[in-house]
Amino acid sequence: MKHHKIVLPIIVISQFCCTSLWFAGNAVLNDLVANFNLETNALENLTSAVQFGFIIGTLLFALFTIADRFSPSKVFFVCAILGAIFNSYLILENNTFKSLLILRFLTGFFLAGIYPVGMKIATDYYQKGLGKSLGFLVGALVLGTALPHLLKDSMHAFSWKNVLLAISVLASFGGLLLFILVPNGPFRKKGTSLDLAICLNVFKNTSFRKAAFGYFGHMWELYTFWAFVPILLKTYSELHSDVQFNIPLVSFFIIGIGSIACVLASYLAEKFGTQKIAFSTLLLSGICCLVSPFFFIMANETIFILFLLLWGMVVIADSPLFSTLVAQNAPEKDKGTALTIVNCIGFSITIISIQLISNLYHATDSTFIYMLLAIGPVFGLISLRTKKLF
Secondary structure, eight states: HHHHHHHHHHHHOOOOOOEEETTHHHHTTHHHHHHHHHOHHHHHHHHHHHHHHHHHHHHHHHTHHHHHHOOOOHHHHHHHHHHHHHHHHGOOTTTOHHHHHHHHHHHHHTTTTTTHHHHHHHHHHHTHHHHHHHHHHHHHHHHHHHHHHHHHHHTTSOOOOHHHHHHHHHHHHHHHEEEEEOOOOTTTOOHHHHHHHHHHHHGGGGHHHHHHHHHHHHHHHHHHHHHHHHHHHHHHHSSSSOOOOHHHHHHHHHHHHHHHHHHHHHHHHHOOOOOHHHHHHHHHHHHHHHHHHHHHHHHOOOHHHHHHHHHHHHHHHHHHHHHHHHHHHHHGGHHHHHHHHHHHHHHHHHHHHHHHHHHHHHHHGGGGGGGHHHHHHHHHHHHSSOOOOO
């Protein structure tokens, strides 16, 4: 039992180290644009390439039930090393825009063996207190996501190549740490055969379906908000010419504060119920989407930043709660596959949302476009409101 106490911190550290690969390209984007003569829309395309790689990866991992048939720690380790290698290839001199897209796609592909597999390892260890452990886990993902913004602010003195190599070393370390210190969990049920029907069959369970639909609504809003945080700050500065933000640093705090919210929500869920807290946070983030245009008008940057910090908390706080509900309502032997296919669909939705808001942003000057992010929370709230899931 003593060993179990170190398992969660190890998974959390490994998850943080490895998910820093996610936005590594964004951290050095200006250098990539300058070095390889890229177009200005490179950000959307390179970000979408990672998301697309993650989607294809999670789809194949789910169809072939990788996380249930093989040792999840080994899968995590192999994917961390391969993700780190493809990330480090970004520094090669002879890269083109096409090769950069392929490298970001491959990094995203192997992240499919990191983020959902990390959650699967947690479910193999913690049946009691699963929500709390997933809270810490998603918190680690949030900090890993926010890290490039901090690097962008603090690593001016270093070559962009060193920033990328540092992230690759960090990811390799995370994979190795988990592989050495976290064996298969006591609650792991090994899936044996290749069963392509599992991905569809899990959705026949009403409780599982409702939890998954809640998660899909949450994902419509989440990654688009994260991608647009620097743009929200830039827009406010343009509307109020006397205001100047340190955009990378403020972006780090707005995204990073979500890690605290994940842990807090998981503790509240133990006290008041997972479904109730998930519903409440989804409702709050939906309200943030709807009222966001009014905060751009306010000539008080402190209130604007506080609003974005609140939004940064409620937009992610329900993520570990949905993962808990999905895991609790999935069959034991198919848990890894269930978590992976739900991730796959959720991230597919993020691409649609990011592209929609990006196109509207380039086509109009309106701040009302962010109200469309409320579509996701409304959809999620409708699917959560009826039946108690667990």
